Amino acid sequence: MTATTAHDTPRDAQSRLPGGRGHGLGGGRGGGAPMQVDPQDRAQLELKPVPVRRVAALFRGFGRPIGIVTAIIVVTSVISMAQPFLVREVVDVAIPQQDVGLLLLSVGAMLAVAAVTQVLGVVQTWMSTGVGQRVMHRLRTDLFAHLQQQSLGFFTRTRAGEVQSRLTNDINGMQGVVTTTATSIASNLTTAVATSAAMVALSWRLSLLSLIVIPPAVWMTRRVALIRREVTARQQSRRADLNVQIEEGLSVSGVRLSKTLGAGRRHAERFTSTSSELVDLELRSQLAGRWRMATMQVVFAAIPALIYLVAGLPATSGGMTIGTLIAFTTLQAGIFRPLMGLLNVGAQWVSSMALFSRVFEYLDLIPDVAAPTVPVAIDPEAVRGEVRFEDVSFAYALDAPDAVAHISAVVPAGGSLALVGHTGSGKSTLASLVARLHDPTSGRVTVDGVDLRDLDPEVLARIVGVVSQETYLVHASIRENLLLAAPDATEVELWRALGAAQVADLVGSLPDGLDTVVGARGHRFSGGEQQRLAIARTILRNPRVLVLDEATSALDNDTERALRDALDMLTRGRTTITIAHRLSTVEDADEIAVLDHGRIIERGTHRELLERGGRYAALAGSPAYAEAA
Template sequence: MKKSGTMKKMLTYYKPYMRVFWTDMFFATLSAAVALIIPLVVRYVTYNLVYREPAEILHQAAYIAIGLFALVAVDCYSKFYICNYGHVMGAKIEYDMRAEIFAHYQKLSFSFYDDQKVGQLMSRITTDLFDISELMHHGPENIILSVIKIAGALIILVNINPMLAVAAFAILPFMLIYAFVLNKKMRLAFKQNRVKIADINAQIEDNLSGIRVVKSFANEEIENRKFKQGNDGFLAAKKNSYFYMGSYQAGLGAFTTLIQVSVILTGTVLIAKGSVDVSDLVTFMLYISVFTDPVRTLIDFTEQFQNGYTGFERFQEILAVHPDIEDKKDAVELKDVKGDITFENVSFQYEENTEKVLNHISLNVPAGAYMALVGSSGAGKSTLCSLIPRFYDVTGGAVKIDGKDVRDLTLKSLRDHIGIVQQDVYLFVGTVFDNIRYGKPDATREEVIEAAKNANAHEFIMSLPNGYETDIGQRGIKLSGGQKQRLSIARVFLKNPPILIFDEATSALDNESEKVVQDSLEKLAKNRTTFVIAHRLSTIKNAEKIIVLSEDGIEESGTHEELMDRKGTYEKLYNMQFHK
């Protein structure tokens, strides 16, 4: 998106808050007007009252005092409104943007997250959005304050003395050229900062998530070196951006000082010639302050603009990512599911110009069948099952449920009818009760307890310190592997889907836990179409049909006994596990 398009898009976020926005601009204008009026009062006093009688001066002073206090009151409330309601407006815009990008994250498919780092995605929804909201609030008011003060000062100064005005503003074009050149370089430098800090966030997230692995291998020093490399890169990027920022601020600071020097020297010459009164020169010097303050504000605003604008560009980059898996316009809901699943000449590859993971797979799984998938690592077992809920879309052929192509169904209705139990169980921060009810957010407490009983989890839950209200920690760290797996099974029991996928659900468990979990899985699988991806072949001996996948497709299929009698790949895999 071009810069003009990006700015137009940014401005659309003001739309719900236009009343507050224009009120904020009104009070910014009032505050700028007060700053312009006060030097005029000084000029009036020094020019008109100095040579009058003391009584008359005191009489006039009373009115001047009333006027000045009124101006102070107006300026005070104006700044209160700008700081309070203006900031709230910025916070609401940040709220809207955060909700938008979070909702967009939920729409993106697995293929997007396969190539992303969590820390970088978090950076776009936290640091970037804060900087954007600061820009959205302070940007317009800083501009209006600065423009009014500079334009107002120019008009007033020209009316007081054109020669001094020329002296004051002659340097302005050079200042603007300097600012334009440095601005462009700063923008690129600050964008690089964003990339580097996102990399650091990703590295921190990766380290903290795997802190137990780090400590178990005593590799703290390695992690420190890895972090130092990223931190050094960020520091180098910061140094580069601060070099340009320092050049920018120092240059513009020098220009503003030169304006004062120019006015002082010109004023001295004009006083010597009798062309300027001392009162006019004093007024001019006061206005130079009024004029240079907004310039300094713009200097400070530049960094804010670079941070906010580059943050918004990164925000837009994510929103521009189109979900590669979404509902068709005429997608229909999946209803009255029997559970017949058909793979019709299915092929799949993760990216173009890469080898196919699945190649012309044709398979029919009747409703209620218990189907096991075995094969070497990389044969495509998990990938095949991931095509059913459309975590990925086939690159050839079709996957059908009850004769309907899954691509013609709404994603929500499709996934509502599929339950998945994985080897790597993910539990959310919260209580046991919250994690089970995730399978059916509107479930009653009785339904949650019944699901836990069906998953053989109720007994161990009741032995926890607070039962179902026990906090299980980050990713269920306070529970054993078997306990976590039973909670995930309870979650699926509560969901009560007609189609199940068990992705090596017991391979990481000890023998005792495996038996308990296996009993729960078999109870859950009863009368449901079930796919079991098996690592331990002992768990699938009773499967109605076993499919042996290889890189070339379906190599063998049949019951355990049939495949053992065939003395092919399955028999070799089985003997490797049990007759070493």
């Protein structure tokens, strides 16, 4: 199944995270920077809409803490509105009348309001973050497990950065939605309503004035922020480019490529150019909308001035007290922040739902190679290891030609089959079907008569061991790499496997021995050493069926001969399917099958095929085989 979605690079996904582009409320008197609906977010939702009930289902079981958080938000907003009224009481009554009791009571109430709202804020953050983290943990682990079930074909079609972006950036963005965006919307709404009600309660005349001056002030704030937003978006893009250049230019593979191509100077010049652009963008960011910002500051200064004017004129004051004026200006100054937050709700909603859409899209992927619903019960230790290909065909895509076509073969338990042929003849594809990295388009592959599609994947992995020409070692110690195959293996078993793979002396000579870190992708060791460590890992797993996909391709002739002895001992009594281009690795096989364009054109023993003088004899006479011989 192809991933026909609007995939993101990590940079693109990061730029759309709530908070990554200034989502939320921001700070300052003018409120937070406004959000714009990202066209890619809108396109994602059009491609794969997200039902609200599916998002709501994520929070099933969290109804009580969500209700408590909502109640805390409302209570906090209401309690905080008491502060201006307490200030008015102090200024208008307590101080003029020298009422010490009232003064102490009012000041104590102010401190109590501050303390209570802060404590409630801590509780709210703790509860909302707890809910968000548990929901995100479940999503993250479900997505990781689901992606582990995808076939090898999915990962060859999809860039690794896209998979990582969904699992990290999008999930982290959703965490912001759950723990910040939803609560900030509720908080902004209740704060705006409570503040407006308090303003009207203090002075309906000044509230009418605010209705006139607040909308243009909010509009100008958004205009200035949008100008800065455009420059900031370009800054983020350039910073992302800079990070990519650092990753590509300073990684092990990147440095190797740079040195072998002599591209170091070009990389440095490219990095310098990008860094220079960041300098220019930073200057523009600081100066963007400077005149508008200055005008906005004048407006903000004019608002309280107008309020003071209205309050001071006999015709409009309505007998307003100094305390009421101070309380009102305090409320009026604080209303900009929640209003700006509410103006972002639409864009926040689209951005948030787009994040859910991208994650759900991967969760909805149907694995090409699906685990059986009811697997056949089989004991890996009791498996004899007979492998059968029954009229097997396979194509990598529906409209692609068959990579292998109508293959029928039997490898008896404990027997060996060698697959040879030119590059692209289908050898590795056929072997990959035995490990069930792919499923046949038609026909079936069986072990002891059981279709591989009916076996539990973990059971199959214990039955079939694979050593391929593309060795992969994780960035960990040698011990940890070996224990991937057998987590419960003892120290003796580890060294026995290393000895069988002809690499024990090398590991023993290292200062840290088994605890030596192999480095990124095993780059600390040579290709041949990596290959032997991978072979040791497979030996440790002790499978009944072995697939050796050019397992000795990275070894020189002397090392290969030493390893051949170990492999001969390993393969005794085990079914072995070998893919190789070296004559020395196939001449002793029970049967050799010659493939061409996905079909078996010859089969027999080494001697029989040589005597026929056909394709195999021609391959044996090629320089590569002559060298191996």
